[in-house]
Amino acid sequence: MNDVIVVASGKGGTGKSTVCVGLSVALVKQNKRVLLIDCDCGMRGIDLMLDADEEILFDCSDAVSGNCKPEEAVYRSKNMRELDLMAAPFDTDNEISPSVFRQLVDELKGSYDYVIIDSPAGIGSGFATAAAPADKALIVTNAEPTSVRGAVKIRSKLIAIGIDDIRLVINRFDRAQFDQLGCYNDLDEVIDRTGTRLIALVPFDLRLSAIMQNGYAGLNWSPAVTVFDCLSRRLAGENVPLAFTG
């Protein structure tokens, strides 16, 4: 099996990169072979979360332009040697087309159980490229209207390009804040509005944020790590709970 999963959101800052890293780490812990590709071209960040920024010479634009072989742009994460990482380019000068990116992923995916692709915010060409090789998608949203609107938009874009295996991750969930905002009666309303089945409910967790921002992903534990473990198992079809009920 090799699943290619794009993680998207429409709106920026919902936690796509955090979910990509948390999920990839969880999959590796279950002995899955994982390639994590940062396709947020011009705004890469996953290398920082995994403390790999110093090591990276080639990124995915080098791999598609022939500056290096595709395997030469794959780095083993220092934090977690079993997790393979391909970085996004720093600039957007050399935009990667959807068909070229798909070709790159097709070439590499045979060696992995999962290819996880982080995507940029928005519904433009960067998103189209990130999603092109995927057969599944995770939409990451926060439980607030502007973010939910982004989730609805990105869902229709995903369906338009032929991806209909889509699940919802609600991230940064804080029950007290949710109740205080008063935008929705309950979480079911959020899920209904996105029109997407829920697969994970990730709590607002400052410790998780600190782990990611300090480059400790894969090394430290926080409550949200348990949720990513459940997410990874649910993706594989295991019947495990969401692990977090707020």
Ligand SMILES: Nc1ncnc2c1ncn2[C@@H]1O[C@H](COP(=O)(O)OP(=O)(O)O)[C@@H](O)[C@H]1O
């Ligand atoms: N569950 C969470 N709890 C607390 N902070 C989070 C959570 N998920 C993400 N964050 C923080 O929110 C910010 C945006 O996350 P990021 O993953 O970079 O979003 P995106 O990739 O969608 O732009 C970062 O500071 C990150 O550490």
Ligand SMILES: [Mg+2]
């Ligand atoms: Mg990001």
